[in-house]
Amino acid sequence: GQNIDQPTEMTATEGAIVQINCTYQTSGFNGLFWYQQHAGEAPTFLSYNVLDGLEEKGRFSSFLSRSKGYSYLLLKELQMKDSASYLCAVMDSNYQLIWGAGTKLIIKP
């Protein structure tokens, strides 16, 4: 079966750095997406990785290792507004997105 695993909840301090991990087992791989979702709102696109390595976009970076079936989202200089759920999704061989359950990130002052 297809499976995406990410931690259920993480806590971090304002101004610090946090890494949210995602491991996957899917039928084929056509890229990995990270989305941010504030409570009761729509997911918003953060990043897309299809090749191994690190993609940096401002305070957010995303890393992919296809051989290990592993990705992480790195958030630097955390702000209170970063409190949200972070969703990992993998596009399988049929170009369908398989979604993880999301990681709820709590930022403390």
Added chain:
Amino acid sequence: DGGITQSPKYLFRKEGQNVTLSCEQNLNHDAMYWYRQDPGQGLRLIYYSQIVNDFQKGDIAEGYSVSREKKESFPLTVTSAQKNPTAFYLCASSGLADADTQYFGPGTRLTVL
């Protein structure tokens, strides 16, 4: 101002009633999707459409129906056959290129009383 709109934001219905959720996009996207989100679970695909007048079942299509009469619109009907319809429903759209990013509407929270 391009985007995806869903209405209403909150919807209440009695058991045994059908209800239709609206989804409209002005991004000129060919593909549209309906997902269901439940606490502690990943998004699950209900239906998707890549072209007008054509749509395919996702993983959990039972108890739902859709139509795609216009490129901009992809309404979802939750029928009385859906056993557990209370959930947060998200509509998304994307271009047709492989691995195109999906963009989401604000969602409709349906509660069955």
